[in-house]
Amino acid sequence: MNAATVSLRQPAQARQAEMVQAVLCLAAQQEPASITTTDIAKAVGLSQGAVFRHFPNKQAIWLNVAQWLEATLLPLVQTAAQSSPDPLTSLDNIFHAHLQFVQENPGVPRFIFNELQRPADSPVKQQVAAMLQTYSGILIRVLQQAKTAGQVSPSLDERSAATLFIGSIQGLVMQAMLLGSSTSIQPMMAGVWALYLSAIRQEVTP
Amino acid sequence: MNAATVSLRQPAQARQAEMVQAVLCLAAQQEPASITTTDIAKAVGLSQGAVFRHFPNKQAIWLNVAQWLEATLLPLVQTAAQSSPDPLTSLDNIFHAHLQFVQENPGVPRFIFNELQRPADSPVKQQVAAMLQTYSGILIRVLQQAKTAGQVSPSLDERSAATLFIGSIQGLVMQAMLLGSSTSIQPMMAGVWALYLSAIRQEVTP
DNA sequence: TATGTTAGTAAGTACTCGCTAACATAAACA
DNA sequence: TGTTTATGTTAGCGAGTACTTACTAACATA
Numbered sequence: 001m002n003a004a005t006v007s008l009r010q011p012a013q014a015r016q017a018e019m020v021q022a023v024l025c026l027a028a029q030q031e032p033a034s035i036t037t038t039d040i041a042k043a044v045g046l047s048q049g050a051v052f053r054h055f056p057n058k059q060a061i062w063l064n065v066a067q068w069l070e071a072t073l074l075p076l077v078q079t080a081a082q083s084s085p086d087p088l089t090s091l092d093n094i095f096h097a098h099l100q101f102v103q104e105n106p107g108v109p110r111f112i113f114n115e116l117q118r119p120a121d122s123p124v125k126q127q128v129a130a131m132l133q134t135y136s137g138i139l140i141r142v143l144q145q146a147k148t149a150g151q152v153s154p155s156l157d158e159r160s161a162a163t164l165f166i167g168s169i170q171g172l173v174m175q176a177m178l179l180g181s182s183t184s185i186q187p188m189m190a191g192v193w194a195l196y197l198s199a200i201r202q203e204v205t206p
Numbered sequence: 207m208n209a210a211t212v213s214l215r216q217p218a219q220a221r222q223a224e225m226v227q228a229v230l231c232l233a234a235q236q237e238p239a240s241i242t243t244t245d246i247a248k249a250v251g252l253s254q255g256a257v258f259r260h261f262p263n264k265q266a267i268w269l270n271v272a273q274w275l276e277a278t279l280l281p282l283v284q285t286a287a288q289s290s291p292d293p294l295t296s297l298d299n300i301f302h303a304h305l306q307f308v309q310e311n312p313g314v315p316r317f318i319f320n321e322l323q324r325p326a327d328s329p330v331k332q333q334v335a336a337m338l339q340t341y342s343g344i345l346i347r348v349l350q351q352a353k354t355a356g357q358v359s360p361s362l363d364e365r366s367a368a369t370l371f372i373g374s375i376q377g378l379v380m381q382a383m384l385l386g387s388s389t390s391i392q393p394m395m396a397g398v399w400a401l402y403l404s405a406i407r408q409e410v411t412p
Numbered sequence: 413t414a415t416g417t418t419a420g421t422a423a424g425t426a427c428t429c430g431c432t433a434a435c436a437t438a439a440a441c442a
Numbered sequence: 443t444g445t446t447t448a449t450g451t452t453a454g455c456g457a458g459t460a461c462t463t464a465c466t467a468a469c470a471t472a
Binding site: 029030031032033034110113114116117118119120129132133157159160161163164165166167168169170171172174175177178180188191192194195196198199200202 | 235236237238239240316319320322323324325326335338339363365366367369370371372373374375376377378380381383384386394397398400401402404405406408
């Protein structure tokens with residue numbers, strides 16, 4: 001982030017974290033696929049060669065970003081999932097926590113979108129996919145709790161409900177990417193969430 | 207597509223169309239940002255230099271893909287939107303027409319995702335964004351018709367409903383990208399659509 | 413049959429990419 | 443304090459990129 005302010009010659013771990021943040025910062029402004037090691041070096045105020053003192057190759061940087069993402073987003077979701085005895089309130093908290101996280105880290109959704117279209121055997125994609133699977137699992141568990149509590153339709157398909165949950169967030173994020181970073185997704189949020197709630201509350205079997 | 211089968215020396219227009227299809231075909235297999243002019247040339251069975259006989263530069267190819275997309279997807283949606291006197295049935299038809307189109311052209315969502323993260327001033331992104339705006343407009347009109355017909359909640363916010371509609375499709379597409387091209391999104395479709403229907407039918411104002 | 417146009421090739425341009433090796437120096441430590 | 447080690451710079455590589463140029467074969471038509 002703040003290249004010149006921090007002194008030269010920092011410990012490796014600090015530099016690594018700095019570069020991971022730099023990637024996310026750059027991803028908020030340009031397409032992640034076009035971020036070069038030179039870009040990253042400039043962002044942290046080093047020469048391009050210095051990048052490879054801290055990472056064996058470029059892929060390792062991206063893998064580190066994915067790991068940071070998992071270590072940051074999942075605890076956020078986990079905490080929100082257990083934030084209330086009322087499962088629907090917990091779900092609400094997950095929704096808003098996720099959207100707040102995305103707004104504070106605009107590079108994240110672009111990073112994820114980018115990784116998901118990689119060939120299947122890419123380790124970075126596998127890391128991201130695994131995280132999203134865990135996320136989905138958390139959602140399904142909360143939805144099951146809501147069902148046993150009688151808060152949602154007894155015929156609710158939790159997997160579909162989890163897909164729609166993630167889709168509703170994606171729809172909002174896409175809207176934001178369409179209109180540019182200038183516009184906030186704040187006004188849309190309430191409307192979409194209200195719709196999702198009534199979807200799972202009174203589901204009609206097909 | 208089929209490089210060797212078609213004879214050499216085709217008219218310019220046919221070649222352009224061939225290359226547009228080649229891009230979409232390649233986008234189904236690799237990330238669109240990594241598609242090179244050499245890749246395209248190989249796919250249509252020409253030399254790399256020949257690509258620039260038909261397009262002034264690479265960006266023009268991508269713009270052509272975006273235009274093909276608009277000229278193909280929007281009529282599909284328009285037709286579905288007017289397919290029934292019953293607005294909700296029309297909406298259903300849009301949903302399934304879109305998903306069928308995506309399944310038949312797996313490169314399309316990846317192309318769109320890729321373009322949306324470009325800097326705002328890119329003409330290709332503007333083209334794609336404009337198409338999605340038109341799409342959203344069509345959805346909102348059908349939702350308004352459903353409201354006057356008394357088929358959905360009178361307090362429904364059409365813009366949020368349109369966002370959730372697109373989000374629900376995106377959620378399904380993302381699921382497919384996660385699990386790889388092997389898995390179909392067919393089984394999930396019905397569940398998600400049922401959820402969306404009950405969302406707009408009985409909306410509860412926040 | 414001669415001539416201009418169109419659609420192709422092959423080789424080359426200038427440039428950027430990820431990555432490396434040789435050298436420098438600040439910080440940590442015996 | 444002198445040595446070592448970790449963190450940096452500089453210069454350069456090989457491979458690939460979009461795009462250009464000089465040239466050629468096929469086709470249409472006067």
